[in-house]
Amino acid sequence: MKTIGAVDIGGTKIAVGAASEDGRIIGRVECSTRPESGFADAMDRIKQMLHRVAVDTGSGFMGIGIACPGPLDQASGVIGEVGTLPGWQGGNLIATLEEEFGIPIAVENDADAAALAEANCGAGRGSRHLIYVTVSTGIGAGILIDGHLYRGAHGVHPEIGHQIIDASAGSSCYCKAAGCWESLASGEALAAWMQQRQPSAPPKTAAEICRLAEAGDTLALEAMDREGYYLGLGVANLITISAPDTIVLGGGVMKSSPLFLPRAIKTIHHVCTQVPVENTKIATAALGADTGLAGAAQAWLARYARP
């Protein structure tokens, strides 16, 4: 049986699997990323895991797809200065695996890969123009237009998470733009706001704040209201600017979406009056933990099987 090897590189763990030609994940192993061990060490582990998955699933790979955080040159496979993978800059994902396996390799920004996965196998099936937004530590996004990944001039991956939505809000971001979406609605923004309101309390993660809100904590509930408002403003802008047929919201923070999504939807309906908001389906991601592997496989299929 021929399958597609799939590699999902994250700051915390690396997952490796195999996917059937219709994109189903049929085998999966994982290991800690340990970015500090360096690019070459991680690639050795990835090669071993790929060989093991091939044996476990009794399959031969027709190609390998990789999803990796950006910045990243998806044409050459060279990693840029990735915040969660310090020291990996200049490592070439394509060249390393091509040398080992001698088959076509495709590399994609992780948010773009997730957009392909949700559009082909997840919440966005049947969409022609889909925006996938991952709300986790930061906010990333992938855009599909007419079913293909959208890229800007010179193949650039847009950075929707850094659109400015509230320039006077006083939030700050490493991007230097005060009031960008990521600085107001990401997991880190949630944690920073809570810390600012309770400077003497121990720092809390976004997940901890969500658990407090579930338990009825007043300040955490206020944080959820703020999260919903700013998530909604950013999504509203995507509708106003591009009127996509589907927006899929994924990422770690969205696991707690019942706490703030209703507020986001209310905000969207309030401010989005110039394009028909009912034309855009707003959905939460459907693929869960397999999004990265499914996206890696879809990135390969998009490049080599559905050009």
Place this chain on the structure above:
Amino acid sequence: MKTIGAVDIGGTKIAVGAASEDGRIIGRVECSTRPESGFADAMDRIKQMLHRVAVDTGSGFMGIGIACPGPLDQASGVIGEVGTLPGWQGGNLIATLEEEFGIPIAVENDADAAALAEANCGAGRGSRHLIYVTVSTGIGAGILIDGHLYRGAHGVHPEIGHQIIDASAGSSCYCKAAGCWESLASGEALAAWMQQRQPSAPPKTAAEICRLAEAGDTLALEAMDREGYYLGLGVANLITISAPDTIVLGGGVMKSSPLFLPRAIKTIHHVCTQVPVENTKIATAALGADTGLAGAAQAWLARYARP
């Protein structure tokens, strides 16, 4: 000689002309719009002007293109509830001219038509992904991707002018979204801000404020600084979200661009750090008073001669 009839409908005047197959405008007449006389009356004048232009230029029309403010169903030719054309709602531009001339008619939102014109004959020649922004009473835009007009789900024209850039700024708009681009950087926003700062002075138009700034008036210069800042924030978002190769800025307010464009460019370079801003050319519109007619002709060419 065969030409394309071109009709440019604005809230103040209607221009009618003929364009050669390469898009050059070779004849031009105009009249006041007088929207209050109603749709049928205006269409009678448009028909007469088209016949006159055909005679004057010694040409027969192979088709007619129309640029008209939206909302507008460009497929059917039916006008929606257009702020500057009250009472025209439901009027059918295509059916009316098809009946008179028996040739193919194309209708386009005026900002979309201007985008086609600047991309094909103006400041955006050679661009594949261009955003044309008109900064006048309001802010409108047209988007070209791979040389074609971009439309959202169900053919919707996006409304970039209503993206939210400063939700806490306290500005308000008919769109209901506080802090939208139009409410902060349009000609009307400029006039409203000045009025707020000088409540006892007689109201000034954007053009008057620009003239005062040219003469060195301190408050008018402050208004120019604010105009540049907010114009820059909105343009920066377009780059961050879509990394186009070209952004063309046109419309009445841009006639005074030396007063505020340098501040806008500075703002863009300051806040746009996550996508390479140098990949996007920022230009002022090149076609001037002929933009509407050239856009109308290009709308027809896009629909019938370059499908």
